[in-house]
Amino acid sequence: MTPGKSAEAARPARRRLSVDRRREELMAAALELFSKHDAEDVSIDDVASAAGASRALVYHYFGGKQELYVAALKSAAEQLESRLRPDQGGRPLDDLAAGLGRYFDFVEEHAAGFAALLRGGPANRAGEIGEIVDGVRQRLFRLIQKQMRVEHPSPVLRTTLRSWIASVETAGLDWLEHRDIERPVLEKMLVDHMIALLGVAAEYDGDVRSLFEGLAAEQFGG
Amino acid sequence: MTPGKSAEAARPARRRLSVDRRREELMAAALELFSKHDAEDVSIDDVASAAGASRALVYHYFGGKQELYVAALKSAAEQLESRLRPDQGGRPLDDLAAGLGRYFDFVEEHAAGFAALLRGGPANRAGEIGEIVDGVRQRLFRLIQKQMRVEHPSPVLRTTLRSWIASVETAGLDWLEHRDIERPVLEKMLVDHMIALLGVAAEYDGDVRSLFEGLAAEQFGG
Numbered sequence: 001m002t003p004g005k006s007a008e009a010a011r012p013a014r015r016r017l018s019v020d021r022r023r024e025e026l027m028a029a030a031l032e033l034f035s036k037h038d039a040e041d042v043s044i045d046d047v048a049s050a051a052g053a054s055r056a057l058v059y060h061y062f063g064g065k066q067e068l069y070v071a072a073l074k075s076a077a078e079q080l081e082s083r084l085r086p087d088q089g090g091r092p093l094d095d096l097a098a099g100l101g102r103y104f105d106f107v108e109e110h111a112a113g114f115a116a117l118l119r120g121g122p123a124n125r126a127g128e129i130g131e132i133v134d135g136v137r138q139r140l141f142r143l144i145q146k147q148m149r150v151e152h153p154s155p156v157l158r159t160t161l162r163s164w165i166a167s168v169e170t171a172g173l174d175w176l177e178h179r180d181i182e183r184p185v186l187e188k189m190l191v192d193h194m195i196a197l198l199g200v201a202a203e204y205d206g207d208v209r210s211l212f213e214g215l216a217a218e219q220f221g222g
Numbered sequence: 223m224t225p226g227k228s229a230e231a232a233r234p235a236r237r238r239l240s241v242d243r244r245r246e247e248l249m250a251a252a253l254e255l256f257s258k259h260d261a262e263d264v265s266i267d268d269v270a271s272a273a274g275a276s277r278a279l280v281y282h283y284f285g286g287k288q289e290l291y292v293a294a295l296k297s298a299a300e301q302l303e304s305r306l307r308p309d310q311g312g313r314p315l316d317d318l319a320a321g322l323g324r325y326f327d328f329v330e331e332h333a334a335g336f337a338a339l340l341r342g343g344p345a346n347r348a349g350e351i352g353e354i355v356d357g358v359r360q361r362l363f364r365l366i367q368k369q370m371r372v373e374h375p376s377p378v379l380r381t382t383l384r385s386w387i388a389s390v391e392t393a394g395l396d397w398l399e400h401r402d403i404e405r406p407v408l409e410k411m412l413v414d415h416m417i418a419l420l421g422v423a424a425e426y427d428g429d430v431r432s433l434f435e436g437l438a439a440e441q442f443g444g
Contacts, residue, residue: 038349040262040288066262121343122392127263155402156411162396163389163415170344170388171381180377189378189426193385196418204411 023061026051028112030072035115039069073120073132076113080106080136084143093219095147097191100168103140104183107172115176118169140165148211156205160197167193245283248273250334252294257337261291295342295354298335302328302358306365315441317369319413322390325362326405329394337398340391362387370433378427382419389415 029051033042044065048055062068083102087095107114120133144161145153153161168190175186195215202212251273255264266287270277284290305324309317329336342355366383367375375383390412397408417437424434 035345038351041349115345118345119343121341122388122395123257123337123340127260129260155400158400159393159396159403159408159411162392166344166388166392167385170384173344174381174384178377178380181381185426186381189381189422192422192425193419196422197415200411200414200418203414204407 022053022057024075026053026058026061026068027072027075030068031076031110031112031116034069034072034119035112038119039065042069044068070128070132072113073116073129076110076117077132077136079110079113080117081139084139086143086146091218092147092149092215093191093195096144096194097187099143099147100187100190103168104172104175104187107176108183111176114172118173122166137165148215150211154205154207156201157208157211160201160208164194164197244275244279246297248275248280248283248290249294249297252290253298253332253334253338256291256294256341257334260341261287264291266290292350292354294335295338295351298332298339299354299358301332301335302339303361306361308365308368313440314369314371314437315413315417318366318416319409321365321369322409322412325390326394326397326409329398330405333398336394340395344388359387370437372433376427376429378423379430379433382423382430386416386419 026047030042030047033046033050042065044055044058047065047068048058051058058068062071080103083106084099087098090098117133117136120129141161144165145151150157171186171190175181175183181189198208198212198215201208203209248269252264252269255268255272264287266277266280269290270280273280280290284293302325305328306321309320312320339355339358342351363383366387367373372379393408393412397403397405403411420430420434420437423430425431
């Protein structure tokens with residue numbers, strides 16, 4: 001193979017790479033803006049200028065602002081979800097701690113994506129954006145449910161797990177804002193929160209009581 | 223005074239009343255829509271038709287969609303905040319329970335307003351909407367801080383209180399969605415959550431330990 005031929009063969013791959021990279025740069029710039037402002041206050045021009053690109057290029061890649069917003073949130077959600085794969089068969093609270101560590105890896109490495117997702121808010125949302133944001137939360141809920149080996153959560157357990165997820169989200173935002181607690185300390189405290197909340201829920205609900213006793217036996221020896 | 227004169231004198235007041243009422247009806251219809259859809263997916267026509275009014279009337283009262291959105295959220299926030307006045311000098315956990323009861327009165331009586339506010343999301347928000355939504359949360363934070371007689375919350379206490387507020391918001395939404403836990407039971411459980419979370423925080427932070435011991439002494443006798 002001559003050097004010339006090799007360069008020619010490599011060109012489409014390089015070009016593909018640079019298209020993907022350009023697209024990612026635009027989405028990163030968009031997430032940065034969407035993490036700080038309401039979607040309606042961000043224009044295509046803002047995104048283009050933040051990414052050092054032309055308005056036409058943004059339209060070329062995404063078609064319009066709504067599509068760019070959806071693509072950017074989707075990419076953040078996928079990156080978070082890819083870290084939330086179930087662990088294989090550890091003790092439930094150890095799996096929870098490991099999962100929380102990966103959640104905070106995302107918070108730290110993709111601060112803008114995390115904040116942009118959470119601008120969605122806890123209220124149920126219709127439409128494409130709502131599906132993306134609720135999707136992450138539901139995946140997290142099901143993952144924890146699986147870690148705890150619960151098939152049909154009772155109302156008290158459902159409320160408790162949803163409340164804990166909300167408190168983790170808020171702790172993540174608070175940490176990004178202040179960074180005045182060491183991450184490992186905060187993560188340990190949030191696992192302790194879960195244990196404490198399940199302890200409270202156990203006083204209100206027989207199903208949670210059995211779950212709580214099972215978790216304690218498995219974790220600390222029966 | 224003749225009956226005729228009295229009727230004439232009453233007319234401006236009646237008219238005023240009916241203007242206010244019409245405005246409130248439009249805002250109620252708007253909150254209902256904003257509680258279920260993103261602001262960008264709600265049109266002035268949707269609001270007008272939901273309220274049985276003309277598009278022109280909505281413009282007449284509010285000027286435009288953004289103004290209507292801001293006015294509707296502001297009115298929901300004011301109604302919630304008016305219930306969150308500090309109690310005078312009860313024991314902190316009793317005051318917390320009383321405040322939580324009034325919070326859930328709002329959740330129950332103004333479900334649409336509550337959901338519309340929470341679509342705002344936990345992420346810090348720029349702009350007028352962000353100020354309204356963050357304003358409610360900050361007022362709640364300061365109220366709890368006052369109830370607990372804390373002037374400068376430590377990072378651990380700040381995270382704990384913010385997490386608890388987020389979990390209360392989510393529990394409120396979950397309750398509206400399912401209503402399968404009795405409200406008084408849920409409220410009691412959320413107060414128990416706070417006690418449990420402060421108990422965890424006390425293990426991480428000397429300031430919270432003193433606070434926790436003080437609360438316990440005051441509540442249950444030292």
